[in-house]
Amino acid sequence: MEKLLVFGHKSPDTDSIASSIALACLQTKLGKTAEPRRLGNISKETEFALNHFKIGAPELLTSVSEDDNVILVDHNEPDQSADNIKSAHIYMVVDHHRVNGFETAEPVYYYAEPVGCTCTILYKLFNQNNVTIPADVAGLMLSAIISDTLLFKSPTCTDLDREVAEKLAKISNTDINSYGLAMLKAGTDLSSFSEEELVNLDAKVVTIADKIKAKISQVNTADIDDVMTRKAKLEEAMNKDVESLGLDLDLLLITDIINSNSQAIVLGSHADLVEKSYSVKLENNTAFLEGIVSRKKQVIPVLTSHAE
Numbered sequence: 001m002e003k004l005l006v007f008g009h010k011s012p013d014t015d016s017i018a019s020s021i022a023l024a025c026l027q028t029k030l031g032k033t034a035e036p037r038r039l040g041n042i043s044k045e046t047e048f049a050l051n052h053f054k055i056g057a058p059e060l061l062t063s064v065s066e067d068d069n070v071i072l073v074d075h076n077e078p079d080q081s082a083d084n085i086k087s088a089h090i091y092m093v094v095d096h097h098r099v100n101g102f103e104t105a106e107p108v109y110y111y112a113e114p115v116g117c118t119c120t121i122l123y124k125l126f127n128q129n130n131v132t133i134p135a136d137v138a139g140l141m142l143s144a145i146i147s148d149t150l151l152f153k154s155p156t157c158t159d160l161d162r163e164v165a166e167k168l169a170k171i172s173n174t175d176i177n178s179y180g181l182a183m184l185k186a187g188t189d190l191s192s193f194s195e196e197e198l199v200n201l202d203a204k205v206v207t208i209a210d211k212i213k214a215k216i217s218q219v220n221t222a223d224i225d226d227v228m229t230r231k232a233k234l235e236e237a238m239n240k241d242v243e244s245l246g247l248d249l250d251l252l253l254i255t256d257i258i259n260s261n262s263q264a265i266v267l268g269s270h271a272d273l274v275e276k277s278y279s280v281k282l283e284n285n286t287a288f289l290e291g292i293v294s295r296k297k298q299v300i301p302v303l304t305s306h307a308e
């Protein structure tokens with residue numbers, strides 16, 4: 001079989017990068033030719049993790065063609081994948097998201113579990129194949145679990161994520177709490193980013209209830225007020241996206257990773273969906289969402305159920 005390209009979603013987060021590297025590592029150890037790729041810039045948080053464990057970033061990939069054999073990690077929705085993904089041959093998927101809009105022409109390996117992180121599933125795949133996880137890769141996989149679960153505080157976190165994190169910490173000789181806090185904090189340094197960059201750091205475009213095209217972006221911070229001083233310019237950047245992407249809803253979550261809350265900035269013709277979904281009133285396009293930190297568990301399904 002030809003070379004397998006392994007990649008996560010656009011606007012890659014730490015899980016998308018770590019999963020690509022870890023699964024390419026596993027496939028290589030199983031005798032395949034596999035290389036990780038990334039569909040966008042590396043975040044500061046991911047950069048911190050890569051530097052800490054001395055692993056290089058994957059090469060950038062923008063689009064694929066019918067000649068490519070690919071493995072999708074940390075996503076399955078075509079909108080979140082490489083341009084032209086429908087033309088490529090999808091060999092395998094390892095994911096922990098809802099399945100939406102995904103179809104293949106041929107049979108496919110599909111590993112999915114509703115756990116907090118793709119790397120948690122990958123840990124099981126390493127075990128099932130009796131492959132030892134190299135210490136540096138284990139450290140990166142641990143970073144992904146810390147990132148996706150916000151140090152186990154997100155409602156998406158399961159007991160399995162905690163268990164696997166402990167094991168990966170042992171393999172990589174990492175102190176979960178001190179390392180994890182330092183890594184999450186590295187991701188909250190937003191000063192060098194323009195507002196356009198901020199609304200695309202961790203962004204997903206999804207179709208809600210088959211009718212509302214929504215972009216849901218998230219930035220992590222230790223200080224919501226600090227980010228809100230840039231509100232006018234953030235809205236300007238969001239309005240450009242509403243125009244250029246034809247969005248019905250543009251939701252930016254500014255998430256306080258210390259206290260586990262989010263401030264939302266909401267634009268678009270369906271902004272009222274956020275009001276309905278969380279029983280809040282938008283004032284100047286913004287509302288405080290108490291206890292909301294997970295796009296996957298507390299935003300997309302909640303918006304979907306209120307849109308139907």
Ligand SMILES: [Mn+2]
Binds near residue numbers: 015074116117
């Ligand atoms: Mn993930």
